């Protein structure tokens with residue numbers, strides 16, 4: 336069985352490769368299509384997922400892989416077991432299509448329902464976040480694809496009032512109500528899993544998400560946050576759990592959750 340460091344380095348290598356393919360598609364012009372659920376998908380999503388899943392299956396043939404595009408097409412691995420990869424090749428597709436930089440490549444390894452290892456890369460800026468249990472770091476992807484300037488990450492103790500991060504494209508009424516209830520002084524709108532990374536870096540305190548997300552949207556960023564000392568909890572429950580669920584069509588959906596950096600008093604969510 337591969338060790339955590341070996342797993343992480345291969346996940347990182349594949350995320351950087353996928354990131355370069357996404358930039359290549361962006362340079363040639365993005366053509367957007369709609370999936371069955373009307374969400375946008377591009378050649379970049381598909382090419383990046385093919386690269387990542389192909390690479391993971393070659394390097395770690397015994398570990399199941401679940402990727403957003405395969406799952407949407409109904410061909411994802413179904414018998415995942417307790418340890419499996421969760422991949423979102425391009426999170427924040429709306430931002431990508433609009434020419435904004437806050438979109439990411441996400442690769443996570445789930446172990447017994449928790450995100451244990453994760454890599455998040457933002458192709459447009461070259462930001463890279465990587466984590467294994469007890470160790471989270473950020474780095475920069477140089478023009479030649481080399482990963483440079485590695486630095487350890489840790490959450491900050493929460494400040495009062497908290498600095499909140501929220502979805503740029505999918506902010507719900509319930510999330511806004513929660514943000515108002517916790518007396519946030521400032522709310523930063525950001526697309527993609529970068530919201531988890533802002534908490535992990537100690538640049539924000541709370542990320543409440545009371546609207547739909549899928550497990551591949553959150554797994555890698557959540558792994559980075561947990562390794563940096565933060566937590567992600569289900570509304571009214573314990574740590575956000577990963578793995579196939581029973582309800583048909585909802586197998587990979589997350590419940591509403593709150594991600595947090597250093598400990599913060601939680602406002603009443605009204606649920």
Ligand SMILES: Nc1ncnc2c1ncn2[C@@H]1O[C@H](COP(=O)(O)O)[C@@H](OP(=O)(O)O)[C@H]1O
Pocket residue numbers: 373374375403423425426427428429502503504505525526527528546547548549552
């Ligand atoms: N109405 C909607 N349209 C598209 N994606 C939605 C959506 N509601 C929720 N999502 C999910 O929200 C994710 C983006 O989160 P955020 O708003 O934090 O950037 C999307 O990931 P993808 O961009 O990978 O499809 C998708 O899974």
Ligand SMILES: [Mg+2]
Pocket residue numbers: 423425426427551552
């Ligand atoms: Mg996504």
